[in-house]
Amino acid sequence: MVVNPAPGEAPPAIELQQVWLGWRDRIAVRDASGxxxxxxxxxxxxPNGAGKSTLVKAISGRLSPVRGRIRIDPALADDLACLPQSAELDLDFPISTFDLVAMGAWHRLGAWRGLDDTDRDAVEAALRTVGLAGFGRQPVNTLSGGQRQRALFARLMLRDARVILLDEPFAAVDQATTEDLLALLHQWHGEGRTLIAVLHDLDMVRAYFPQTLLLGGQVVGWGDSGQVLCASNLHLARHLCAGETV
Incomplete structure (x- = not known):
């Protein structure tokens, strides 16, 4: 169980130090610190093109900064899990929902060690938690979009990481699934885990996420969601992404 630090005393889990991100001659994020x-x-x-998914890829180690440094607390560096966008996942291969969820334990078991009874019970418990009890034998490629996302959240439960990155976790899923998965995110937050989620629904952010990083190719605002998501900041982010002067 992860212990939540005392208010005002939480050390950095991840620190951006003048980070520039991009490929070749295209810079997606400029001089980000926080x-x-x-x-x-x-x-x-x-906005679209603001650098949100690029930042998640960099934090997860899939993209190296062009300049600057992303510092992850050494105690957490090997305790980070990432749920990429659904478009980046190939879930059409013939695998059962049970086996997909069990993949979350690979970091602990390795590629060759089989599941014991405790591990199997953990997979079944995760499936029940996300509302997929009885779906273990069902092929992943027969699940609906919402059911697949529930299964991927169950896989995160098996991973049991202290830092969790999620890139558009509620895209193209129904309202009931969104509410169930939001509740799971808040459970993880209550356990003291560090959660970073790329989102588009600003009403959801205001209601459920106490902190917000607003990007427009650079950091426009970072801190309390109510303060960051003000009209002037949103206006600036839109114009920065459009390449317009303000």
């Missing part, structure tokens, strides 16, 4: 405290729940928002 801190995700341990135990924080942060939404990453911004």
């Amino acid at each position: 801190v995700f405290p341990q135990g924080s729940l942060t939404a990453v928002v911004g």
Whole structure:
């Protein structure tokens, strides 16, 4: 069980130090600096092209900064899990829902060790938690979009990471699934995990995410969601992404 740090005393889980991100001659994020405290729940928002998914890829180690540094607390560096966008996942291969969820334990078991009874019970418990009890034998490629997302959240439960990155976790899923998965995110937050989620629904962010990082190719605002998501900041982010002067 992850212990939530005392208010005001949380050390950095992840720190951006003048980070520039991009490929070749295209820069997606410029000169970003700031801190995700341990135990924080942060939404990453911004217009299309703002650099949100690029930032998640960099934090997860799938993209190296062009300049600057992303510092992850050494105690957490190997305790990070990422749920990428659904478009990046190939879930059409012939695998059962049970086996997909069990993949979350690979970091602990390795590729060759089989599941014991405790591990199997954990998979079944995760399936029940996300509302997929009885779906273990069903092929993943027969699940609906919402059911697949529930299964991927169950896989995160098996991973049991202290830092969790989610790139558009509620895209193309129904309202009931969204509400169930939001409740799970808040459970994880209550356990002191550090959560960073790329989102588009600003009403959801205001209601459920205490911290927000607003990007527009650079950091426009970072902190309390109510303060960051003001009209002037949103206006600036839109114009930065459109390449217009303000």
